[in-house]
Amino acid sequence: MQLFPCPFCGPRDETEFHFGGDAGNVRPDGADLPIERWANYLYLRSNPKGAAREIWVHVTCGEFFVMERDTVTHEVLSSTALGGEHAA
């Protein structure tokens, strides 16, 4: 069992967390955007092998945060609240 660091609750079992997608995938703004822009936002993923910046949610406390992680070794490099004020 791997422990993931929630910036609010500290280290918890990996089963308490849910993956939420690439960090930095910002919802596009505007009514006249081309459909490709929406498709990029909704579906395309970086899916890196190695260093990754991802959005996760700690289901138990309900907070979303950014976790930097290696997708090969599963080593966690950092865990930061979305606003940046908490860090574990």
Added chain:
Amino acid sequence: MTRRYSALSLFKEGLAGQTGWKQAWRSPEPKPSYDAIVIGGGGHGLATAYYLAKNHGIARVAVLEKGWIGGGNTGRNTTVVRSNYYYPESVELYGLAHRLYEGLSKDLNYNVMLSRRGMVNLCHSTVEMEMGARTVNAMQINGIDAELFSPEDVRRVAPIYNFSPDARFPVFGGIWQRRAGTARHDAVAWGYARAASRLGVDIIQNCEISDFIIEGGRCRGVRTTRGTIRAERIGMAVAGHSSVLAAKAGFRLPINSYALQACVSEPVKPILDTVVLSPGTGVYVSQSDKGEIVIGGGLDRIPSYAQRGNLPTLETVVAGLLEMFPIFGQLKLMRQWAGIVDVVPDSSPIIGESPLPNLFLNCGWGTGGFKAIPAGGTLLANLLATGRHNDISRPFDLDRFASGRLIDEAAGSGIAH
């Protein structure tokens, strides 16, 4: 040159102490250029090369594999072959694969040990039975064999299931596909490799792609650990690593890579002669021809490129197995492994031209690539040979994510995604 396998050749080798067998496929040095390059020496890549040579007469083909052929997901699955899908587009696709599997041993002159032992998807409530009836109706309308099973029918094919009154997942019935079953996964890779090699295809192992050659906005070849190789048409069938190659080619895909685990018990005497899937536990199981109980379940919950899987998911799978079959409580697990699967939002594959012209995709099979190998190979070969879709591959083009014409098989076929 490899020889043709027959009852007579088996008999002669028996008398000669099995000393006359030759290498099943050639291992040539890569040439500087080919008519087509296939990246990935798994089932889909090898099948693509075989059908390029057989169906389209294009034999100046190289299959480039970074490790050894069949060493990725082809060697890491649970060997189930089935076509119990819901949407007409999927039925065309997996139905093609299933039909080709049924003639594959003869076509390749290689015994892939297809065993049509049947598969039952269990229903654990009256609601699931209604959904089961809907699925059976859809399969029958689409021309795929399906039967709606009663609890007695399930008891007949899987008598060791937990039918006790206090079972956590009681059986209300199931969806039965008689033609479903298993095949020998390594034999599929080796059989395609041997047949492709006989037709002139170069299978090049230990050859990793470092970069794509892009000239005039088109893909013209690849740089590899074994030199630069050029071709006018390039196909990739690299499953969980599709995003990694796409990044080298300068685009992104609608894919997340996850580990999918499986495990196998010690071999025991024959006790289960069909494939049983329970949507309630998320676990499916069959018995191999050697006697091992082969167990699969859902995806790991964490995107990963680590080919090992994590413990919580394995615990869920084993707990689910014991809910289904308490008799397996004494079994010892021999091996556990994971393959990296390329999961797409609608759980359907991506087949078509990539954003980089001349580079074609066969990816996104997620948890279900093995059963689709003959179709994936046929369709990618058609794309590489003609540059165009046929009616079966057209709905699976990358453009469906912009047009919104998704083929949502996660819900349609009840598979665990």
